[in-house]
Amino acid sequence: MVLSVKHLLGIKELNVKDIEQIFQTADNFKQVLQRSIKKVPTLRDITVANIFFENSTRTRLSFELAEKRLGADVVNFSASGSSVSKGETLIDTVNNILAMKVDMVVMRHSASGAPWFLANHINASIINAGDGINEHPTQALLDAYSIREKLGDLKGKRITIIGDIMHSRVALSNIYCLNKLGAEVTVSGPPTLIPKHIASLGVRVEYNVKKALEWCDVANVLRIQLERQHKPLFSTLREYALYYGVNRSMLDSLKRDIIIMHPGPINRGVEINSDVADSKHSIILGQVENGVAIRMAVIYLLSGKREMEQ
Ligand code: CP
Secondary structure (H helix, E strand, C coil): CCCCCCCECCHHHCCHHHHHHHHHHHHHHHHHHHCCCCCCCCCCCCEEEEEECCCCCHHHHHHHHHHHHCCCEEEEEECCCCHHHHCCCHHHHHHHHHCCCCCEEEEEECCCCHHHHHHCCCCCEEEEEEECCCECHHHHHHHHHHHHHHHCCCCCCEEEEECCCCCCHHHHHHHHHHHHCCCEEEEECCHHHCCCCHHHHCCEECCCHHHHHHHCCEEEECCCCHHHCCCCCCCCHHHHHHHHCECHHHHHCCCCCCEEECCCCCCECCCECHHHHCCCCECHHHHHHHHHHHHHHHHHHHHHHHHHHC
């Protein structure tokens, strides 16, 4: 069992068979994670380096746990406190880590395209853990996997992605993944946070959040990425919450139950209220739980490809 790719750089490069194979493998690993001993020795000959040039809580811990659950050796690198501050380049940093006999690199970087650049310069398999505003492939896989777990086959299911679509790598990877799996996607939020040509990716645009919620089976609510906005794109967070935040009264006014998702980190009271994030409709912590099984599956399947190419 191998994927069609040597690296997991983006969902764009995966085919439907790859995604289904990742899901089936994650099903098996999810069973392992329910046992009292949540480990398999499958990758005990592999060393993985997690190199994070940007902050992370969920993705970083989830990858580290996934690697350890597979029996791999793990090293962690953060740009802060490293020799990057002394001027070392990305390629030099990674080649020095690889010189210590590392087989696989999981990388988060603020520059869109950084993992593709690295893939052209080093030999190890690379997994993109989020690059700038471009892709966050394992987040999209765990999101789609979580919907599949709740609703079954994604074909024809209606997913609304709400919020800062413009600056969200989660939105782009989700759109690619959901489209490949046959789901219908609508994006919603302020016009200034939705790219002008987004419809060319095969999604609907609905600026009215209430209408977007009425249409969907699942709402994936995203954070406003203030750190990536270099000029004001809406008036105030209070006004954003008023017009685009998902609150309990909106959910109560819908004619049926919908599933609420959020990739985290949540800004409570801005894009989502606590009475929605913590409600019975929310699968936010289920997404986090599934992230470990999905990342175990990705690492396991890529390690097979690596062995074949040796
Ligand atoms: N969802 C996500 O990528 O969260 P972190 O930034 O905490 O990794």
